[in-house]
Amino acid sequence: MTDPVEPAGDRRSRKRVTNYGTGRVALLDAAVRVVARGGLRSLTYRAVAQEAGVTHGLVVHHFGSRDALIEEAVSHAIHSSLNSSALEIGTGKPADFAAGLGDMVDSGPELQAFQYELLLEARRRPELLPQLRSLYEEYFGATARELARILDRPVSRGMSRLVFAALEGLVLHQLAFGERDVTEEALTELRGLLERLSEDSDTD
Template sequence: MNAPHSRRDAADAMRARLVAAAIDQLSAEGMRGLTHRRVEQRAEVSQGLVKYHFGSLDGLIEAVVEHMADLELGAIMRVTPEQQATAAATGEVPLEVWRAAHRAYAEIAARPDLVRARFELYLHAGRHPELQAIIRRGRERFVDAAAASLPCADPRAAARMVLALMNGLLLHQLSAPEDIVDELAPAYLIATGAAALLFPLTPVPPEALS
């Protein structure tokens, strides 16, 4: 009776193993090194398993993007209404919010291999429109989840601002690492607060700017 569950669990475990190997391969050699065989070799599994489990390299890439989105969703910093009220009343950010900002940034920055893999995919997508839709779906998942924790008139726009700042911080650390987490985590928190403050603004129509 448990055989179908066992087979499903084994298949899920193999898919997770191949996704992890694909991330390692992307981090080590970039998109040019991401092939069925190299991923299988890195995962130390039989040839043909990438195609069996994902159908194609695009299927594997989509699974990688979804996995990255899952990890990012777990690192979203959420501020409760009570914490927001305390900050507004006292003019000071509660200590638990500062700690949450440190945890959120440190959780993502602790995986430089994942960050390298992500930017390899971003650069590749710039030249391959078929990959852009996959990355866009992963981005929208983050924006939806982050928007739910931003108390402002346009929470989705605010969430995009937070995502853009986080990507910028990670890219800077990836290109020239510095031991300044104590500065970067507050920057993440400041971006979240600034986003909530900025996006009650009514956008100026483009024709008014000319």
């Protein structure tokens, strides 16, 4: 559950008693939105404070340094992404594969954009790679497990990466162009391919 952060405008008529134990998640959510709009270089104390509607000093108090803010925002985004992932449904039915992918993009575009910004920034800042690698290994593993359920056999790394790349491309294109209907059409085609692969496995 997200702790509330009091908007700056609500503090004009009374003295605010700051509780530094609340609002951290809201500040991290604000950081994700700032990066999604302007890239990692736009992530400053003041930008996060303005986005969250709090004082600059509150952000400084919570994180201490810009590097700490970046590190915690990355960790927060990773946990949020894994919780909202549409990859591992668990039914083993091709028709259910990646169900909710389009909804995931529509409901959390900032979170998805944040990840792509980090991927690009990691080319310039290698220290971001370990956490991103950890996130993507979770994605790769979830894809491989779901494909193994559908096909009733282990799948190769190349196969799981191919399917994941298709899904990630659909997410990126929906972010950039909208076109949720195209995402759903492509998923229907992908599920049809998986259905045929599953049937071939049954006849072997």
